[in-house]
Amino acid sequence: MATIKDLAKLAGVSVTTVSRVLNDHPYVSKEKRKLVLEAIEQTKYEKNVNAVHLKTGRTQLVGVVLPFSDHPYFAQLLKGIAKQAFKHNYKLVLIQTDYQEKREKEALHMLRQKQIDALIICSRSCDLDLITSYTLYGPIVVCEKVHGDKLSSAYIDHYQAFQSALAYLYETGHQKIGYSVSRLDGTSSKERAAAYRDFLAAKELPCRLDYVFDKMLYFEDGETMVTQLKQMEDPPSALIITNDQVAAGVMTCAGRVGINIPEKLAIIGFDDHPMAQMMGISSMHIPLEEMGEHLFKQALGKESKDKVFHATLIKRETV
Amino acid sequence: MATIKDLAKLAGVSVTTVSRVLNDHPYVSKEKRKLVLEAIEQTKYEKNVNAVHLKTGRTQLVGVVLPFSDHPYFAQLLKGIAKQAFKHNYKLVLIQTDYQEKREKEALHMLRQKQIDALIICSRSCDLDLITSYTLYGPIVVCEKVHGDKLSSAYIDHYQAFQSALAYLYETGHQKIGYSVSRLDGTSSKERAAAYRDFLAAKELPCRLDYVFDKMLYFEDGETMVTQLKQMEDPPSALIITNDQVAAGVMTCAGRVGINIPEKLAIIGFDDHPMAQMMGISSMHIPLEEMGEHLFKQALGKESKDKVFHATLIKRETV
DNA sequence: TTACTTGCTGAAAACGATATCAGGTCAAGT
DNA sequence: ACTTGACCTGATATCGTTTTCAGCAAGTAA
Numbered sequence: 001m002a003t004i005k006d007l008a009k010l011a012g013v014s015v016t017t018v019s020r021v022l023n024d025h026p027y028v029s030k031e032k033r034k035l036v037l038e039a040i041e042q043t044k045y046e047k048n049v050n051a052v053h054l055k056t057g058r059t060q061l062v063g064v065v066l067p068f069s070d071h072p073y074f075a076q077l078l079k080g081i082a083k084q085a086f087k088h089n090y091k092l093v094l095i096q097t098d099y100q101e102k103r104e105k106e107a108l109h110m111l112r113q114k115q116i117d118a119l120i121i122c123s124r125s126c127d128l129d130l131i132t133s134y135t136l137y138g139p140i141v142v143c144e145k146v147h148g149d150k151l152s153s154a155y156i157d158h159y160q161a162f163q164s165a166l167a168y169l170y171e172t173g174h175q176k177i178g179y180s181v182s183r184l185d186g187t188s189s190k191e192r193a194a195a196y197r198d199f200l201a202a203k204e205l206p207c208r209l210d211y212v213f214d215k216m217l218y219f220e221d222g223e224t225m226v227t228q229l230k231q232m233e234d235p236p237s238a239l240i241i242t243n244d245q246v247a248a249g250v251m252t253c254a255g256r257v258g259i260n261i262p263e264k265l266a267i268i269g270f271d272d273h274p275m276a277q278m279m280g281i282s283s284m285h286i287p288l289e290e291m292g293e294h295l296f297k298q299a300l301g302k303e304s305k306d307k308v309f310h311a312t313l314i315k316r317e318t319v
Numbered sequence: 320m321a322t323i324k325d326l327a328k329l330a331g332v333s334v335t336t337v338s339r340v341l342n343d344h345p346y347v348s349k350e351k352r353k354l355v356l357e358a359i360e361q362t363k364y365e366k367n368v369n370a371v372h373l374k375t376g377r378t379q380l381v382g383v384v385l386p387f388s389d390h391p392y393f394a395q396l397l398k399g400i401a402k403q404a405f406k407h408n409y410k411l412v413l414i415q416t417d418y419q420e421k422r423e424k425e426a427l428h429m430l431r432q433k434q435i436d437a438l439i440i441c442s443r444s445c446d447l448d449l450i451t452s453y454t455l456y457g458p459i460v461v462c463e464k465v466h467g468d469k470l471s472s473a474y475i476d477h478y479q480a481f482q483s484a485l486a487y488l489y490e491t492g493h494q495k496i497g498y499s500v501s502r503l504d505g506t507s508s509k510e511r512a513a514a515y516r517d518f519l520a521a522k523e524l525p526c527r528l529d530y531v532f533d534k535m536l537y538f539e540d541g542e543t544m545v546t547q548l549k550q551m552e553d554p555p556s557a558l559i560i561t562n563d564q565v566a567a568g569v570m571t572c573a574g575r576v577g578i579n580i581p582e583k584l585a586i587i588g589f590d591d592h593p594m595a596q597m598m599g600i601s602s603m604h605i606p607l608e609e610m611g612e613h614l615f616k617q618a619l620g621k622e623s624k625d626k627v628f629h630a631t632l633i634k635r636e637t638v
Numbered sequence: 639t640t641a642c643t644t645g646c647t648g649a650a651a652a653c654g655a656t657a658t659c660a661g662g663t664c665a666a667g668t
Numbered sequence: 669a670c671t672t673g674a675c676c677t678g679a680t681a682t683c684g685t686t687t688t689c690a691g692c693a694a695g696t697a698a
Contacts, residue, residue, distance in 0.1 A: 005685095014647065014649075016687090017646090017647065020647095026645085046428075047432055048683080049432045050433055052684080053369040054370050054684085056686070057653080070394030075388055079387075079389055091429070093413070114368065115369070115410075219594050220593040323656095333677065334654095335656090335677070335680095342656085348677090370654035373654085373656095373684065373685085374655050374657085374682075
């Protein structure tokens with residue numbers, strides 16, 4: 001494979017000149033530029049980017065940490081990220097963690113090793129301080145509220161989102177409201193829990209721990225949830241559900257066991273996925289793709305350090 | 320940031336020795352190894368992998384080309400690929416193409432530039448010959464039957480899969496069978512079309528072009544399909560559907576417009592996604608994750624050049 | 639005239655690792 | 669005593685670029 005040296009020899013110029021042609025530097029005479037271009041053509045020369053990476057210290061690669069890529073939530077986020085990455089001529093390195101800390105650390109390590117120029121962490125299980133300590137090696141963006149100015153962040157105000165969903169259900173007459181999350185110890189779940197607690201306190205409603213459903217993430221989890229609901233003596237009359245997939249699952253199963261929606265059970269999903277639209281599921285719209293785009297721009301340092309996105313309630317037929 | 324030279328100076332040894340320690344070469348005395356390790360500890364040294372890449376000519380990176388990462392089919396495939404990648408200490412570079420040739424070419428280009436060690440193409444729109452020509456620069460694996468020995472491939476026998484679905488429907492009394500695909504000019508669609516044509520010919524059934532539905536890929540496309548069915552004077556009595564998502568969409572909408580499944584319309588999905596299981600949709604099981612794992616192993620040259628996977632019919636309640 | 643810019647050129651020094659090679663010691667085998 | 673081979677060491681070349689720097693010619697300003 002031809003190198004820049006071969007080109008130089010072939011064109012009868014120095015490697016510097018070749019490099020200049022390759023990088024569109026202005027100070028090259030027309031004649032020499034032509035010679036070099038011909039040599040490139042002739043040898044079918046291609047840059048060895050690894051040499052460039054070494055020399056420049058950048059790789060045009062951004063790491064994206066996410067627990068699973070097979071979930072619509074992250075897939076949509078990824079779509080936004082990918083869109084901007086493409087626009088800025090960056091490539092993405094996917095780091096699927098399954099929430100294993102070990103793998104998240106691997107991603108941080110890649111940043112330190114200069115294999116990636118920046119890191120976007122869509123959801124974490126690692127300690128935030130640990131992550132922050134790696135900002136020394138490159139920009140890191142996370143999807144949650146952070147204190148301090150080392151990390152950038154773009155995130156949904158889950159507290160606010162949950163509050164408005166709760167308020168809406170309360171307005172429509174519901175007092176026995178439950179909710180589900182994908183993992184109780186996740187950052188967004190904690191915010192949701194806080195909103196829930198504050199809401200109950202404000203309305204002087206009792207706190208029912210059995211109204212909180214954990215590990216609800218996929219469409220098929222909706223079935224589990226319906227089964228559990230069916231077994232309850234005093235089930236909730238309304239549910240704010242992890243996301244639209246689970247909500248769709250609940251909706252699909254509920255009818256089969258005689259739980260009519262919304263009469264017997266009102267539901268609100270999250271994300272406002274096309275699926276929710278089609279099935280008429282009320283949902284909290286989240287600008288996921290937009291958020292993804294923002295995340296990438298932040299990774300490149302082209303955007304403010306901190307950005308909050310707000311969810312908006314889309315009323316359909318399930319409340 | 321410390322380099323191998325700094326370590327050498329600090330430990331009072333040569334860079335060669337440091338390199339040997341770093342790479343677990345046996346010929347290093349206990350004392351020197353200890354000195355080097357201490358220096359590493361002290362300086363918090365971290366390898367610059369870009370230098371390694373340049374020197375070794377490999378990057379431990381494999382490119383994965385797929386049209387969309389937000390579809391369960393590809394997400395599952397990706398999961399298998401990621402599993403093996405992790406096992407072999409490789410990272411994946413995601414190249415989302417949206418079926419734009421331009422982007423596929425970019426992926427090929429990365430291989431040529433040595434930014435990735437191998438390329439896995441899950442679905443393409445580029446010309447196969449063009450792709451083949453890039454095998455000169457590294458292993459390429461595709462998901463379809465190929466002739467020649469340049470490319471590796473792992474794929475589903477869609478012809479056989481479609482045949483068995485058709486046979487099953489025919490056995491259960493259906494003569495008016497239609498089907499849907501995601502894009503008519505895709506490789507797998509052509510195989511399906513061939514199976515369909517051959518089946519109709521064998522059974523001496525008429526060919527109905529309006530029984531073929533294009534651009535059906537997502538859950539919400541099921542709604543479009545039901546709308547179209549509803550408008551037909553002589554609709555099919557059975558459908559073999561692109562995948563389980565679309566099938567679920569059809570199932571969800573069909574009831575609303577009075578199309579009972581399976582009485583008025585029998586359906587068979589593809590992929591045997593958990594969703595199909597939950598909703599009781601008959602489906603062609605495809606070992607997607609396994610196939611993904613195989614793809615990766617092929618990319619590393621650790622597996623045969625050619626591997627066919629077979630789909631198996633899972634009978635549930637929609638036929 | 640001097641001095642200073644602008645345009646162009648190439649030699650050589652990086653970047654930070656690994657690989658090659660030559661040379662050393664020391665014990666075992668003949 | 670002499671070879672052989674295992675073990676250990678480090679100088680130096682190398683991977684393929686970009687960057688720095690020095691230099692030259694020609695034009696312009698003072």
